[in-house]
Amino acid sequence: MQKKYERANLLFSFASVILIISILSFVIVPQIAELEKLNQELNASNLLRESIQDSSPNGIFFVNNELKVQLLNEKAKEIIKLLSNKQITEGEDLSNIFLEKDLRALFFKNIEESKEKKFSHDYISINTPNPYHFKILFYAVKNSIGNLRGTTIIFSDITTEVISQQRLKRSENYFRTLIDKSHGIIFSLDHLLSIKYVSPAIEYYSKYQVNKILGRPFVELINNNEKEKILSYLIDKINLEKMDNSITFSIKGLSNDIVLLANCGVIENEETNLKELILVCMDITEQIEAEKRLKEQNKKLREIAWIQSHVVRKPVANALGLIQLLQQSNDLQKNSTEFQLNEKELYELLKKELWNLDEIIRQINEKTKEI
Numbered sequence: 001m002q003k004k005y006e007r008a009n010l011l012f013s014f015a016s017v018i019l020i021i022s023i024l025s026f027v028i029v030p031q032i033a034e035l036e037k038l039n040q041e042l043n044a045s046n047l048l049r050e051s052i053q054d055s056s057p058n059g060i061f062f063v064n065n066e067l068k069v070q071l072l073n074e075k076a077k078e079i080i081k082l083l084s085n086k087q088i089t090e091g092e093d094l095s096n097i098f099l100e101k102d103l104r105a106l107f108f109k110n111i112e113e114s115k116e117k118k119f120s121h122d123y124i125s126i127n128t129p130n131p132y133h134f135k136i137l138f139y140a141v142k143n144s145i146g147n148l149r150g151t152t153i154i155f156s157d158i159t160t161e162v163i164s165q166q167r168l169k170r171s172e173n174y175f176r177t178l179i180d181k182s183h184g185i186i187f188s189l190d191h192l193l194s195i196k197y198v199s200p201a202i203e204y205y206s207k208y209q210v211n212k213i214l215g216r217p218f219v220e221l222i223n224n225n226e227k228e229k230i231l232s233y234l235i236d237k238i239n240l241e242k243m244d245n246s247i248t249f250s251i252k253g254l255s256n257d258i259v260l261l262a263n264c265g266v267i268e269n270e271e272t273n274l275k276e277l278i279l280v281c282m283d284i285t286e287q288i289e290a291e292k293r294l295k296e297q298n299k300k301l302r303e304i305a306w307i308q309s310h311v312v313r314k315p316v317a318n319a320l321g322l323i324q325l326l327q328q329s330n331d332l333q334k335n336s337t338e339f340q341l342n343e344k345e346l347y348e349l350l351k352k353e354l355w356n357l358d359e360i361i362r363q364i365n366e367k368t369k370e371i
Helices: 002-052 074-084 101-117 159-181 201-206 224-240 285-311 313-335 343-370
Strands: 059-064 069-072 119-126 132-142 148-157 185-189 195-198 247-251 258-268 275-283
Touching: 059 074, 074 119, 074 148, 101 119, 101 132, 101 148, 132 159, 185 201, 224 247, 224 258, 224 275, 258 285, 285 343, 313 343
Parallel strands: none
Antiparallel strands: 059 069, 059 148, 119 132, 132 148, 185 195, 185 275, 247 258, 258 275
16 A cells, blocks of 8 residues: 555656646746847847947837837938937937928838838928938847837938939929920830821821820831831941931922931930930921022022023024114115115015014013912
């Protein structure tokens, strides 16, 4: 009986040991592990504090769940002083730092959004004599088991980038205005010679709407008898990059054809590394028409000059000869009765030549009116 009692005690002791070990395994050991992780996070936080304190070019600070500032570097102090005109210190409430209503609302809104999205961002500009521009990132910080610890806020100074973009935009607006208001027609063609851009002047000259011809092959606008010429010219430009010669061609307008004098430049698309073309065109339709009219005028003037120098001379010479014969006839009739001339016939011939001369002068007058 005594042995049975001792055995029972031994089994009870063994079970107790097992129970204690189980408790240690499931309760105490995880707590020890969690404490170790918290200690590691604390060490990492201290290392982070040391690393960002002076070396980071960005302003960085951390606020806990109660929106108390716990970690910040010198750059963050400078930026917050610019924003709020206050000197920030650790332990200070974020609500007391940003007194300006809209600015405070911006921070609170993004902190709440970062809790749901893990991060959020916004932009702030400071309108001082020397303006500043910042991009602000909000990162939700959680511990190893997913509990929210607070929010890290990072200021990135983007002043240089913003000013550069503003200058670029002003330049783009300036040159866009020059192009859009230019009387010339400017085409941008991709590597397949399709129209990527055309200036609004195309509507004035050809009556084409810009959005109706974007994306179309450029040669579709060219008159059929010139398509081969312009296609060869454009391909040579892309392949050989000849920059010194221009080309004249005509476009089929909706109401009438227009003649263009074009200079072509080659550019490289930075995204595709493919060559594209810029055609700067000037409408020379009136000039071509004026040259045609001038050629016609010169032709008519040469005809008039030829008539005056050749055709007019014949009836004038004939008339002068007949007048001379009439004078001789009168002299002969006075001195001799043997030689008689038919004066009536001579007068008829003279009359005919004068009529011929009058007709020629009329023709000259008609041609003169055509000039």
